[in-house]
Amino acid sequence: MISRLSSARRGLIVTALGSSLTVSWASSYYIPAVLAVPMAEELGLSPVWVFGAFSMAMVVSAMVGPWAGARIDGVGGRGVLMLSNLVFAVGLGLLALAPTPVILFAGWAVIGLGMGIGLYEAGFATLAGIYGKDARGPITGITLIAGFASTVGWPLSGLMLATWGWREACVGWALIHLVVALPLNAWLPKGSERIVAPSPPEEDGPPPSRLALWLLAFVFAATLFNSTAMAAHLPGLLQAAGASTAVAIAAGALIGPAQVAARVLEFGLLRRFHPLISTRAAAAAHPVAAVALVIFGAPAAYAFTLLHGAGNGIMTIAKGTLPLALFGAAGYGRRTGWLNAPARILQAAAPLIFSAALTDWGLSAIWLTAGLGVASFIALLILKRS
Structure with a gap:
């Protein structure tokens, strides 16, 4: 039993x-x-x-x-x-x-x-x-x-x-x-041991549509591109906005705490809601932060890193929880492997692509990642709850 x-x-x-x-x-x-x-x-x-x-x-x-x-x-x-x-x-x-x-x-x-x-x-x-x-x-x-x-x-x-x-x-x-x-x-449970009763097959619903899978794969790829690009080039981006080296480094140090704080929020308050809601908020965080950085420049450096970090923290969780909520537990591992494969490949190219954009466009390079963030938000709006 x-x-x-x-x-x-x-x-x-x-x-x-x-x-x-x-x-x-x-x-x-x-x-x-x-x-x-x-x-x-x-x-x-x-x-x-x-x-x-x-x-x-x-x-x-x-x-x-x-x-x-x-x-x-x-x-x-x-x-x-x-x-x-x-x-x-x-x-x-x-x-x-x-x-x-x-x-x-x-x-x-x-x-x-x-x-x-x-x-x-x-x-x-x-x-x-x-x-x-x-x-x-x-x-x-x-x-x-x-x-x-x-x-x-x-x-x-x-x-x-x-x-x-x-x-x-x-x-x-x-x-x-x-x-x-x-x-x-x-020390983990042996094999495929389940510690909760499995859901009846009908609870997992019909197989997910190709559109839903492609939309989610795009969201994961676009947001991972953004987080990797920022991880590699955040100080340079903030300096392009007018921040000093000291401010850029200090602001960048806030990303880690912002990620953890957002995950604590997800663990406490946001888990009462469908993961699609928190994922949409996470996707919108970077574009909002980008607009603030372009409009206000260096004074918005701290706000930019806090918003970006919080969104990135929740998005990491969403890569595990959203496919589970939308498509169910059956075939979860294989499905998430395919959903995240394009993201890993794009992640490998992100530092080089954003470096070229930052060199040629300066602060305007932020519109590349902001555009991806907006597109991700729109894709998540198209997705429906299971």
Whole structure:
């Protein structure tokens, strides 16, 4: 008989999965900012090549995401997430040993494989398999924890770099995967064990329309493009608006707290509403912030980062909760893998595209991301509740 877990065990599952995902994010997505330059210098490369290898890793992750989601649908997430820890450790080990750029690229390709089977999409699918349509709260919970990946990852990578070197830092992250993250994922429920009674088949409704799937894929791709472009070029954009370097850096530091605050709001107040409502608000946040920055210039720098950060924080949760609410839990993992594949590919190109726009257009480059935000909002208006 399928039994309900206590709220205490639910909290432990969220904490374990959120903590393991924090390690996965910190040791993949967030290491280039600290380790790319020393990697490039030792191998006689421009840092652009290392960031190019990282972009390739994101493309690899997009290619394997649908397979990982389908696998989690069939057998549960525990095994897939444990495999991701092993894959991350191998990729980081290749980086640590890389004698040539070819091996460096191979290491990043392996890390891309780990990203495709071990980041948020895999975590969301795992929770959907465990909790069914009740997974919204746990999904928000793991994003609250893993939202601190940069807060943990950047200082720890910097400490290992300063103490030992970049190769040893990669070894350190590989060991953290094996000693910390792997046991945490091994503790998750076995296989596809459900801890709530599954919904009757008719509750999931008819298969989603192609239009709905394409609209949601566009929303995820456009908003991830915006968040990646801002992550790479926010100080330069704010300086183009007239802000000083100090103000640009100080304002940029508010994005993290704004993301976490918005996720807390989603966990508390907004979860009473359909996820489509909070997602529409999140999509509108960046265009509104962009208009304020263009009209008021530097004085709006702080407002811009707070609005953008809050929208980005809620949108991260929406990538897990909105497909669940619109289309149901059946086939959730495979579906979210396909929905997020275009986003990963566009994410890889976002820093380069926005860099060119910022160089040629200055502050007017913000209309590119604002336009994508408006288009996303319109697409979400077209989508209907299930």
